[in-house]
Amino acid sequence: MKYTHIAGTGGFLPEKVLTNHQLEEMVDTSDEWILERTGISKRHIAEDGQTTCDLAEQAARRAMEAAGKGSYDIDLVIVATTTPDQVFPSTACLLQQRLGIHGCAAFDIQAVCTGFIYALGVADNFIRAGSARCALVVGAETLSRIVDWSDRDTCVLFGDGAGAVVVEASDEPGIISTRLHADGEYESLLRVPGGISKGFDKEAGMGAFVEMRGNEVFKMAVTTLGRIVDETLGHNGIGKSDVDWLIPHQANIRIIKATARKLRMPMDHVVVTVDEHGNTSAASVPLALDTAVRDGRIKRGETLLMEAFGGGFTWGSVLLKY
């Protein structure tokens, strides 16, 4: 049996920080409201001209260094992003060029906040099928570019950043299972309605920015993530107490706490970065993973459950032995 093993992790956040107090100057909100309703106190924002690929490159370099891998080792590049640098080539191809990787498959995955979980699921299948041996999997976003900074319902929630892992074929587990889902029925609850084909008018703010029915998304996120926990444990025949760490998508501390309760996981075994990063969409899970690996909380051999929920709706989980 061949497993997909995480050889190294990396993360990168742009230097510029936007605090809740700064947001109070921009829209009718308060630090108290944002903290209480979301758990967010600040988020990082890319500078003008700093792109998703710029963030992805730094996270990828750190992951490759942690894994002890060079550009010649990588034979698959996947970037999960909703905010690519350009229409084409894909951000994965742009990243490949930056890193001096030549010839292997490179492509983007668009599953919004679940993007990294999808990307890791795809990489796992490539590796287990023998189609790749060592993959670079990145979640990277400049969500700030598609946020309406005059809309208090959404602008307080999001931030920019990138997280990455290098995964390789191994005889030791490894990724135990990936569960990926989507239901396009809920498109209208969370979306950026404009696009290349339909068109949008960024100046007029028509269709170019995140639109969300927050409360409905919240309820769906809580019930769906509760279900994915049960599904993941049931599918693998393992109990709640077998999971050492929950690494959730970082959208809202109240959603994270609800999932932790479902898993009967004490909060000191839940990786929380939403307070410092906000919701970085596809970057949030790999950034949280990297944070807890680098500060020594997550150790080799421990069992991790990663989960995410986002626009689509999309949702999924990855269960693995680190």
Ligand code: UT7
């Ligand atoms: O990552 C993809 C998935 N996304 C998510 O999971 C996000 C899910 N949704 C949420 O996290 C929450 O629904 C929000 C944080 C977006 C909103 O929290 P809520 O507890 O659901 O609040 P609400 O939308 O029900 O609004 C409550 C009140 C409203 O005022 P009224 O109508 O009660 O007078 C809003 O207008 O809070 C008001 N409000 C704000 N007040 C101050 C909404 N945004 C703000 C704000 N500052 N930024």
